[in-house]
Amino acid sequence: MLEAKGVSHKFDYELFNNINLCLHEKETIAIIGMSGSGKSTLLNILSSLLMPNSGEVFFEQKDIYKQKKSKLLNIRREDFGIIFQAHYLFRGFSAKENLDIATLLSLNEIDEKLLKTLDIEHVINQGVGELSGGQQQRLSIARVLTKKPKVIFADEPTGNLDKDTSTHVINALFKYVHSCNAGLILVTHDEELAKKCDKTYKLVDLKLEEIR
């Protein structure tokens, strides 16, 4: 469903060169690597947010960076779910209002079971500013899943969470991927979490190496 071909990128220095990656339905992929190796940059490229210096990213056989801007925005809004380290929640609104925005855009219902799995059903009427960092992170994951994206991109999705909560969050993401025929690419420093994915790649020496 998503394929990167010959992707290279540099800022002040070269980050990676000729990266190839393929994500299939129901597949989960982890990307690990040293701090500064370019993991988040690669995720931004794969998720339509940053055009690479060279190479292509195909979603459903079409090069996303060759699409019209309006089409690219549609893919980003409807097909891709992007979970950032910074949550981008609407702070002046309640947790529920933040989810309502996703239901308005997608015409899906809020999934009460998902809220329970993520352990945020009891804070749903509170303002975002009253939630802990971990609760905000789980709310942003709930908002992304409510949209029912085909591909989820997650940058350190369990970064702020304790071990038990991390397990709940990862189980919710994996369950979503399998039940909705979606795909997941996540960036993490947590090697245990990476091992739970179907494939793990390490960004090292400008290349993406598969770890077995």
Ligand SMILES: Nc1ncnc2c1ncn2[C@@H]1O[C@H](COP(=O)(O)OP(=O)(O)OP(=O)(O)O)[C@@H](O)[C@H]1O
């Ligand atoms: N928009 C940008 N403009 C210029 N340089 C950038 C930009 N974004 C990232 N960089 C640089 O690219 C390098 C890789 O950053 P990136 O965030 O992709 O690494 P990372 O592997 O995700 O790191 P970490 O594990 O610490 O989050 C860093 O040196 C960073 O300063």
